[in-house]
Amino acid sequence: MGASATTTPELYAMNGGDGRFSYAKNSFLQGHSVNASKEKIGEAIAEKLDLKILLSTSKTIRIVDVGCSVGPNTFLAIQNIIESIERKYQAQYLNINQKPEFQVFFNDLTSNDFNTLFSSLPPNRQYFAAGVPGSFHGRLFPEGSIHFFYSCIALHILSKAPEELLDKNSPSWNKGRIHYINAPDEVVNAYATQYAKGIEIFLDARAKEMVSGGMAVMSFPANPTGIPYSQTFTGAMFELLESSLLDLVKEGKISEAQVDSFNLPMYVPSLEEMMELVQKNGCFDIEKMELTSPGVHASMTNTSSMGKAIVMHVRAGMERMLIQHFGSEIIDELFNRYAKKFEEFPHHVLPSKKVQLFVVLKRK
């Protein structure tokens, strides 16, 4: 993973600790995603996971949460996966005295707050826990050692923003923008290409690390075909952030050049893009790939307190990279401004959209 010219990839990690702006305290919306996919994961395991094959070479089932952050969402998701596998085990075997053991690897960037993650591990967990620091854009585990990969709202993060966005002589120069909303095709394409490269590396690494018959379940923001990106929730969130930064430029609090040289290292793919990348890799059967709702409903988002919560979530997730680029002095003002814009944002457009991709892959 190369260093980005605009921000340090290691700062893409969520806020640590358990303070006011921590991810631990500001991640219940992602929690809705975990809940929304709970049943789907249970179904995928019940219908598609063949434990007899997996347990023919190992007495241990190894599970990974890729991009786990700090909790508590990761613990809920892992608990659900283990319970689903245990149900499946009881359905496939009669001898429940020989239940498999579980080893769970919590993975995120090295800058993730593993100390907080470890100290909040469920005391009564029925698994052996380990933390694995490192980017999912690369190898993390030995060959053929993992039985189940899980990832929730992490795969939209790039290893870095495309370099050409910084090149004043390129048609991809992303002047006055921090993302590809309302940008020329060249900028969108630069992002899409960077994303495709990253997912190719991701799939290649996971294919090596997984055992044959192993399962990968991933959900992440997706762009419903035919809907302009700026009208999706993720698109709107980033547009409001950009607009808040541009206000600060107008007031002379940050420079135009600072905004020009900052590009969010995120891309929201369509189902078709992801489908093509998985097929190109060729190591996986696609058991399921569908657009879903992120589990946040109209009644939840259409309130002022939810609006505030969303702003806090964005801050917990992006504060570190914003501070690195723009300095800590402007951060409170930036988010106050963002909160105000967010209040005026038409929340009601969100919940009707299926803006998340739910993917179940099986290693051939």
Next chain:
Amino acid sequence: MGASATTTPELYAMNGGDGRFSYAKNSFLQGHSVNASKEKIGEAIAEKLDLKILLSTSKTIRIVDVGCSVGPNTFLAIQNIIESIERKYQAQYLNINQKPEFQVFFNDLTSNDFNTLFSSLPPNRQYFAAGVPGSFHGRLFPEGSIHFFYSCIALHILSKAPEELLDKNSPSWNKGRIHYINAPDEVVNAYATQYAKGIEIFLDARAKEMVSGGMAVMSFPANPTGIPYSQTFTGAMFELLESSLLDLVKEGKISEAQVDSFNLPMYVPSLEEMMELVQKNGCFDIEKMELTSPGVHASMTNTSSMGKAIVMHVRAGMERMLIQHFGSEIIDELFNRYAKKFEEFPHHVLPSKKVQLFVVLKRK
């Protein structure tokens, strides 16, 4: 692992971060131990590790550092183990294109500073790294999954100080002392019993976790038979700490009751005690068990700067539990006093002694 009446086991971890009193900055003496055992470990691997057996069931060699703390010692030790295994591999096999992969688990208490550990992992490491939080007095890994256990200066730490030391009605009441130096036999026995229980649990857990043919290499403080504990280096270190605390009692800065209720959760066994515990467990062949020098020489210790360094080492290792029990207000004064006493300590008695036990076990 139950909670101690005197200190919280989780606070037995070394100081984190990389500040003045951090373990990262105050662990070069342990580094001498790592160096001193480097050659011995290489020999044990060359002569006793059968890679054909280990690799018959796995393409990955899994290595654990039990009680790794923060670094850099753990990285040096792991590097040495991996290089020794690779040399052995080249001696046993001709096809070096199919070299095994290595997965290294860095284990320490949950309160260990894993964030600092992870951020200082060698960038060019030839292994997959994971952190495993939890006490070695219990299971940490799935059954039959580990090929090599390593531990340096950790096994003398108890899961807790013996409870009966706090009982005023017991002959083991440890009034006016913080350890078993100059204590009645009942106190020494309480410590020895607690230690034996802990090592039984340790050996039982490791026996389950290791593959047949796997190796465990451990070195830790030991008490040479026939030498009074107070004349060993560890014994003297603790006696000086006790004496410093008693000075603070005399001056009314801490209470007598505070000293009475504090007992160091550490025990330094003899070779014979350890031998008996391993034989009682029965799952291991003893390939080597010998008293060694900790690798610190007269020329090093007999200087004022080394004396200061040792004091800093003790502080890095024990500050957290001392602060929890006595409060942070007295900690600077305590260590100033300790440093002064240490200066008057006859360093020359130390290096001639073999005060470390080097143990190589092989899982049957």
